[in-house]
Amino acid sequence: MKRITTIICFSALLAACAPSYEKGEDKSVIPNTGSPVSDVLPAEKNAELEAYWLENVSSNITQFNCIVCHSDTSIAGHTGWVMLANNQENYLETNLSRTLSYINAVEGNGQTLINKAQGLNHGGGEVLKAGSDNAEKLSGFVELATSTSVGTPDIPNTGNEPSDAVSETRQAAMSFYISKLENALIQPDCYVCHQSNGVAKNSDLIFIGSNVNDYESFNANTVINFTQGSESNFNNFLLKPIGQSHTGKKIFEVTSDHAKNISEFLSLVEGIVDAPEVSVITPSNAQASVLLGEVFFVWDMSGEHDGFEIQRKQSNGDWLTVSTQAKDASLYRDNSVVNGQDYQYRIRAKLGSDFSNYSTALNVSIN
Numbered sequence: 001m002k003r004i005t006t007i008i009c010f011s012a013l014l015a016a017c018a019p020s021y022e023k024g025e026d027k028s029v030i031p032n033t034g035s036p037v038s039d040v041l042p043a044e045k046n047a048e049l050e051a052y053w054l055e056n057v058s059s060n061i062t063q064f065n066c067i068v069c070h071s072d073t074s075i076a077g078h079t080g081w082v083m084l085a086n087n088q089e090n091y092l093e094t095n096l097s098r099t100l101s102y103i104n105a106v107e108g109n110g111q112t113l114i115n116k117a118q119g120l121n122h123g124g125g126e127v128l129k130a131g132s133d134n135a136e137k138l139s140g141f142v143e144l145a146t147s148t149s150v151g152t153p154d155i156p157n158t159g160n161e162p163s164d165a166v167s168e169t170r171q172a173a174m175s176f177y178i179s180k181l182e183n184a185l186i187q188p189d190c191y192v193c194h195q196s197n198g199v200a201k202n203s204d205l206i207f208i209g210s211n212v213n214d215y216e217s218f219n220a221n222t223v224i225n226f227t228q229g230s231e232s233n234f235n236n237f238l239l240k241p242i243g244q245s246h247t248g249k250k251i252f253e254v255t256s257d258h259a260k261n262i263s264e265f266l267s268l269v270e271g272i273v274d275a276p277e278v279s280v281i282t283p284s285n286a287q288a289s290v291l292l293g294e295v296f297f298v299w300d301m302s303g304e305h306d307g308f309e310i311q312r313k314q315s316n317g318d319w320l321t322v323s324t325q326a327k328d329a330s331l332y333r334d335n336s337v338v339n340g341q342d343y344q345y346r347i348r349a350k351l352g353s354d355f356s357n358y359s360t361a362l363n364v365s366i367n
Helices: 002-017 043-066 091-105 109-117 133-146 168-190 215-229 231-239 257-270
Strands: 284-291 294-300 307-314 320-326 331-334 342-351 362-365
Touching (some): 091 133, 168 215
Antiparallel strands (some): 294 331, 307 342
């Protein structure tokens, strides 16, 4: 608990010495309002959006008309759409990412952007006349940004995924992170920079957005693995967002609930004792079918192994081992089944004295 104690003591010292917080000072320079889809769009769509943004929107619209109010220190700095000026680093890619965030955060935000630019419910009045060339260009960008249906991409295997056997201590840390940090802090304030196309894309902490299936668990494991990586990572997960050596400046106050939640999360991370990894992978694509009164049970196996164990269960009975198969086997024929009965089958691989997890149980009815 030494690191946690150090953080808490240091946090208390900062709270006592920190200057008062003024509006516009020390707040995050990247206020994310949604979940950009740029990290899961096809490469050609990204290129098309970037080219259109550069040619038709950035200099002609956002930098010419919008930046005067929609910057982090100006009158619209509290809104959900905040831009960087063209003298700031990475302003093109950051502004594109922020605009995609806004458009995709809530259905209808794209049309809202168009309407406000034309003076509808806009504190800044009309900046693009309806039917003008620039109004058409903005409408074209919104249409292009929303024309791609974003499905559920495959999440790359980066080692952040939990094993089949997640320890209770890791699950406790994950559950706390998901309930207290992910949607309250990470998605709104951290993701826009710490994503594959963000300004912090070269850092060791990269998140996926809420438009990706199971993003909460994936990001939870990302953070756990990151904070377990070194004492510096462990401490920086709290110290950077309270403004210590953080390019994104201060995200929250040291006395805030966010700081308290991160400290509690880090305490849980320190207590993680991971379950031992399973050294043998589970057979895949298991299938069971009935032909001429026999059950044909098949499977695939790609990992290292030296045999298989097949189990069967009848109605509410117990699982019983009905066969052991050699290394090169991929089919088991069960001719001992009884007509009118229901069965379940499952399989696991073995390697020496180690076994994989069982496959998902398959139901078979004998008619």
